[in-house]
Amino acid sequence: GEDVEQSLFLSVREGDSSVINCTYTDSSSTYLYWYKQEPGAGLQLLTYIFSNMDMKQDQRLTVLLNKKDKHLSLRIADTQTGDSAIYFCAESMGGTGRRALTFGSGTRLQVQP
């Protein structure tokens, strides 16, 4: 079955890099996503990566995908206090209909000044 796992908590200092990790079990995943949830808000899509890519960079965000190990990571460079939030990784198989996204449990990122 499909399963996505993340560590629950990460604390970093402002200006450092943050790395949030995620593992998934479904090798047929087509797209993998990172969502951000700020306190009291819904989920905001941050970035995504197609399964045939190893890396994707988008400004301060770098996504690394190790398809062999089914491991996904999100690196945030120069982490700011405004990056404090819960980060969810999610996978989809694209077009399977029943469920578009399977979410991990979320990693709470705390950025200390």
Added chain:
Amino acid sequence: EAQVTQNPRYLITVTGKKLTVTCSQNMNHEYMSWYRQDPGLGLRQIYYSMNVEVTDKGDVPEGYKVSRKEKRNFPLILESPSPNQTSLYFCASSFRARTGKRETQYFGPGTRLLVL
């Protein structure tokens, strides 16, 4: 502005008192879905709808009903709420995913429900 709206945002109710949480999207999306978010469990899908009059169960449908009479609306109904349905609920919508195509779901702001 493209958005998904939910109402109410906060609700306190008592066991057994029927309630409805509304969800509406203005993007003409075919696909709509309800999730509940609980600490340590992430988001779990309750029900989803591929299009008008087409709904199906997600992972945790027990105790919930939905309807999709119009494309833009997808209400979540709790006929007899119980305390274990205390949670944060999110509605989401997207264009229907096609094989190999990227899925982008837009999420509502969430409804925090407390059942006493």
